[in-house]
Amino acid sequence: DATLILSTDASDYSIGGVLYQEINGERKNIYFHSQMLPKLQRKWPTIEKEALAIYYSVTRMKLYLLGREFIVQIDHCPLCDMHKKPSNNRRVDRISLILQQYNIKEIRHVHGKCNGMADYLSRFPRQLEDDDEFIEHDFGDIPAVQYPTTKSTSTNYQQIKTHMLGAVVTRAQAKANVNLNSPTIPDSTIEEASCLNDQPLQGEGHEFDVSTIAKAQKEDKLYQTKILALQENPNKCTYILENEILYKLSKTGIFTQKLLYVPPTMIQ
Structure with missing residues (x-):
């Protein structure tokens, strides 16, 4: 089996992560995750936010990662040894202790421009209404991860997947797709369709x-x-x-x- 790679990143107010494999030189994305940080955690130093990005992403993708060896890929070098030895940061050490149940083969440092997908997810997060934090009694102040129901999980995943696929299509590709897939439509027809779309639907709700x-x-x-x-x-x-x-x-x-x-x- 190809090695699982988890790429994570954190911005000032949110985190993002993407799980993927490289098969025959081609990248295969498996899972996207993005979410806002609670208000208190937005004030944390960068190293702690980057550690939170790993924690949130690993916890969210637990079904894929637990019991399997994987590589964590980050653009913040000070965390490269957090799974091997203590750091000088109390919060990072607590998160590292929680992650001991996972088989992290390596925490690999990459340049920021090579970590584009995780960086994108950390800057355009899914919105969370709840800014409360969860107190993990054994390890202190660790944020909670809210798991939606099966139906909402599937819906949200499809929305994120669709949004992400749209984000990586260049303008040239989009223009080519329009030219290939769309027949020539007269301007008058487009204007009529636009007018029809602006009218409220009758008999469908309010x-x-x-x-x-x-x-x-x-x-x-x-x-x-x-x-x-x-x-x-x-x-x-x-x-x-x-x-x-x-x-x-x-x-x-x-x-x-x-x-x-x-x-x-x-x-x-």
Whole structure:
């Protein structure tokens, strides 16, 4: 069997990892993982974030790695011997102790530009709502890994896989694919299709116009609760009210996005 290679990386606010094999000189990706770091861990030094990237990725890919020999590939040289001898960092040593149950053959250092996939995953993470940390009683402050259900795992994996495949297609390749696969379509036909797509579908759920959503929100109990919380402490509330419509503030790294709150009565 080809050797399993786990490539990991960490940014200021998230981590990423990709598990793959090299078969006959061709890279075969097996598993992608990316997630936000809890707020407290974003303040940790770089060496500790890089160690967390290994921990999170190995734990997430446990079914593939437990009982098998594999290589960890990183672009942070000070961690290359963390599985062999103690370091001068308490958190790194605790993570290394937890990883003793895995058969890590080598922690290999590579140049940053050769670690592109893990670097990409660490900069465009999947968003996690929960910023809480899990206290591992035997080893101290170690973050929890949330495992979704089988259905959501499959869905998320497909979404990540599709997103990643799209990310590595160059513009030249994309243009060539369009020219090869798409027949010539008159501009008038494209404009008509665009107009049709802009119209709400009839008979399929609700039409999400502003007036309907505003009315449904005001009849919702959660809406009323969030409005009270917003009035009492607007600086700590994760919701915002604009034009009498409630939005949730969603943070991904350094970016903040407004998400429309849709009441349960409008969800089928």
